[in-house]
Amino acid sequence: MKLYEFEGQNLFKKYGIPVPESVLISKTGQKINFDPPYMLKAQVLSGDRKKAGGIMSANSQSSAQKAIAALLKKEVNFEPVKKVLAAKKLNPLAEYYLSFSYDTGSQGPVFAVSPKGGSGIANADVFPIDIIFGLRPFVVREYLAKAGFISDDITKVADIAQKLWQLFLDENLVLSEINPLIKTKKKEFIAADSKIITKTRRRVEHLGGDIAILASGGGASVLSIDALIEAGGDPANYTEYSGNPSAELVMELTKEVLGQKNLKGCWVVGGTANFTDIFETLSGFVRGLRQIKPKPAYPIVIRRDGPRQKEAAEMLRAVAKKEGYNFHVFGSETSIASSARTIVDLSYKNKK
Amino acid sequence: MAILVDKKTRVLVQGITGNEGSRAAKEMLSYGTRVLAGVTPSKGGQEIHGVPVYDTVREAKNRHPEINASLIVVPAFAVKDAAIEAISAGIPLINILTELVSPKDCSEIIAWAKIKGARVIGPASVGVISPGKGKIGSIGSADVDKIFTSGPVGVISKSGGMTSEISIILSRAGIGQSTAIGIGGEQLIGSGFSDLLMLFEQDPQTKAVVLFGEVGGGYEEQVAKHIKSKKITKPIVAVIAGKFTNRLPHGTVLGHAGAIVGKGAGSYRSKIRALKSAGVILADVLEDIPEAVKKLI
Numbered sequence: 001m002k003l004y005e006f007e008g009q010n011l012f013k014k015y016g017i018p019v020p021e022s023v024l025i026s027k028t029g030q031k032i033n034f035d036p037p038y039m040l041k042a043q044v045l046s047g048d049r050k051k052a053g054g055i056m057s058a059n060s061q062s063s064a065q066k067a068i069a070a071l072l073k074k075e076v077n078f079e080p081v082k083k084v085l086a087a088k089k090l091n092p093l094a095e096y097y098l099s100f101s102y103d104t105g106s107q108g109p110v111f112a113v114s115p116k117g118g119s120g121i122a123n124a125d126v127f128p129i130d131i132i133f134g135l136r137p138f139v140v141r142e143y144l145a146k147a148g149f150i151s152d153d154i155t156k157v158a159d160i161a162q163k164l165w166q167l168f169l170d171e172n173l174v175l176s177e178i179n180p181l182i183k184t185k186k187k188e189f190i191a192a193d194s195k196i197i198t199k200t201r202r203r204v205e206h207l208g209g210d211i212a213i214l215a216s217g218g219g220a221s222v223l224s225i226d227a228l229i230e231a232g233g234d235p236a237n238y239t240e241y242s243g244n245p246s247a248e249l250v251m252e253l254t255k256e257v258l259g260q261k262n263l264k265g266c267w268v269v270g271g272t273a274n275f276t277d278i279f280e281t282l283s284g285f286v287r288g289l290r291q292i293k294p295k296p297a298y299p300i301v302i303r304r305d306g307p308r309q310k311e312a313a314e315m316l317r318a319v320a321k322k323e324g325y326n327f328h329v330f331g332s333e334t335s336i337a338s339s340a341r342t343i344v345d346l347s348y349k350n351k352k
Numbered sequence: 353m354a355i356l357v358d359k360k361t362r363v364l365v366q367g368i369t370g371n372e373g374s375r376a377a378k379e380m381l382s383y384g385t386r387v388l389a390g391v392t393p394s395k396g397g398q399e400i401h402g403v404p405v406y407d408t409v410r411e412a413k414n415r416h417p418e419i420n421a422s423l424i425v426v427p428a429f430a431v432k433d434a435a436i437e438a439i440s441a442g443i444p445l446i447n448i449l450t451e452l453v454s455p456k457d458c459s460e461i462i463a464w465a466k467i468k469g470a471r472v473i474g475p476a477s478v479g480v481i482s483p484g485k486g487k488i489g490s491i492g493s494a495d496v497d498k499i500f501t502s503g504p505v506g507v508i509s510k511s512g513g514m515t516s517e518i519s520i521i522l523s524r525a526g527i528g529q530s531t532a533i534g535i536g537g538e539q540l541i542g543s544g545f546s547d548l549l550m551l552f553e554q555d556p557q558t559k560a561v562v563l564f565g566e567v568g569g570g571y572e573e574q575v576a577k578h579i580k581s582k583k584i585t586k587p588i589v590a591v592i593a594g595k596f597t598n599r600l601p602h603g604t605v606l607g608h609a610g611a612i613v614g615k616g617a618g619s620y621r622s623k624i625r626a627l628k629s630a631g632v633i634l635a636d637v638l639e640d641i642p643e644a645v646k647k648l649i
Contacts, residue, residue: 002603104569201605218607219511
């Protein structure tokens with residue numbers, strides 16, 4: 001999961017990496033409590049926010065307020081701006097790039113570094129790290145020298161790299177990146193932007209479409225969304241809840257997913273489960289469904305198989321009959337792709 | 353023939369006294385695989401499904417020198433220690449079932465395996481099966497004989513569920529499998545597609561291989577590279593999941609820890625382009641796999 005810049009900045013502070021003076025602003029009129037000039041940065045997850053107009057600068061409090069108001073009304077690559085980070089604008093002498101990530105080729109961590117950082121960064125030197133030997137300080141200095149850093153900067157950048165490495169390991173990250181690391185005219189080194197990716201994932205990723213999805217199976221869930229789009233459907237979300245989840249968990253997830261606006265259908269899909277108790281899972285689904293107001297009249301296609309599938313199918317038929325839900329229940333005899341076509345046909349029958 | 357697992361496989365289960373470990377042991381035994389010993393520290397002297405439990409791998413290996421594979425089913429925090437214990441004891445094949453091992457621990461395990469010459473499958477691997485010969489892990493579970501049948505096609509999948517799903521689709525079409533492997537959905541895994549494809553190269557039973565890949569990492573791109581340098585020559589049918597992920601921000605993590613949405617290398621487009629240019633047959637949906645495979649064998 002990618003973190004917002006300000007969340008990454010907080011982690012930088014925790015590990016002693018210098019960051020610019022800044023304040024997080026979530027509503028207009030909130031004063032900036034330090035002197036201009038300012039950088040005003042929309043807090044969105046999109047990578048190209050500069051190009052999309054999500055970063056502005058201001059030389060006074062009043063022009064900063066105007067820029068903040070404009071940013072808070074904006075969408076950056078379809079993502080509404082809810083927060084703006086107002087930071088002290090720095091005077092860069094140079095902009096550097098530093099990051100740690102894992103490489104599936106060398107099957108270990110890598111250190112990527114460039115003395116030419118900034119938003120247009122094209123190339124960085126990538127050095128594999130021997131995880132058993134560890135990232136020794138002299139190794140970092142060797143790499144920085146190789147990458148073309150000037151002698152004067154090597155120890156200071158190496159010190160920040162070491163802190164970034166600790167952060168990378170201790171917080172169990174997939175990526176820790178500083179771009180740019182600004183060298184000011186006073187020869188201070190300040191991490192002006194953060195990009196942090198953690199190993200965790202969000203429960204629900206919103207995709208903006210109109211068919212809600214509850215999918216099971218690490219691989220099956222991803223393939224299912226592809227199949228839905230192939231069939232002409234527009235997915236509202238991605239979510240995955242495999243590993244024999246409790247009925248409570250499925251109920252909560254159902255409430256969140258069916259709480260999305262403007263739905264035309266719901267698709268509950270998964271491969272053939274080995275251990276997941278399908279009756280338990282679908283009982284949780286029904287409990288969540290009952291709490292959705294107004295009561296969903298749209299079609300709900302359920303394609304699940306595995307332990308207690310028959311009991312689950314009977315329960316669903318009874319619930320549909322008694323409470324008037326529009327269920328369509330299938331097992332593994334119907335392929336994921338064909339059940340995708342079914343939900344698309346039913347959802348868009350009268351519309352589109 | 354087959355790869356990794358055959359009738360000579362002798363298994364140790366690290367974490368055999370836990371729920372998952374005990375279930376996996378039971379399933380392997382009922383499939384006819386020889387499970388010689390289990391290890392759980394401080395539980396030595398017990399028996400699980402008739403299998404003796406020891407405190408250390410060293411002790412198990414001393415009592416049962418024939419052990420040549422270990423299944424690791426311990427909690428995530430203990431996986432690194434267990435894996436390095438098995439590697440140090442000289443066990444050549446290590447299959448890690450546990451999910452959510454930290455990438456740092458994964459990289460350490462892999463580094464030690466390289467130093468000592470052990471092969472690691474996983475973490476987060478559902479297991480390895482050579483139908484009719486033996487299996488390691490919980491692959492196939494109760495329906496194992498319905499899902500897997502012996503034949504000429506290798507299956508390698510990042511997803512445990514899809515390992516079974518693809519195999520059952522093949523079996524229903526009358527196409528059996530030589531060996532099916534769930535390589536695990538973590539970002540760093542001990543054996544990628546290429547490593548195993550090179551083993552299938554040497555296996556006379558295998559005539560073609562089916563891959564299930566997804567966005568994240570460079571394992572699929574590596575396959576294309578090795579085909580172009582002729583290290584991999586057997587025909588391949590691949591399904592790649594995650595076409596839709598261009599709608600998500602870079603850094604989004606999907607169902608598997610390794611399925612990280614990115615731009616450029618690791619993206620859906622990069623994988624499709626690389627595999628296509630190397631001559632791999634791409635199937636859009638699972639149901640298209642049997643037809644594609646039939647043309648190759």
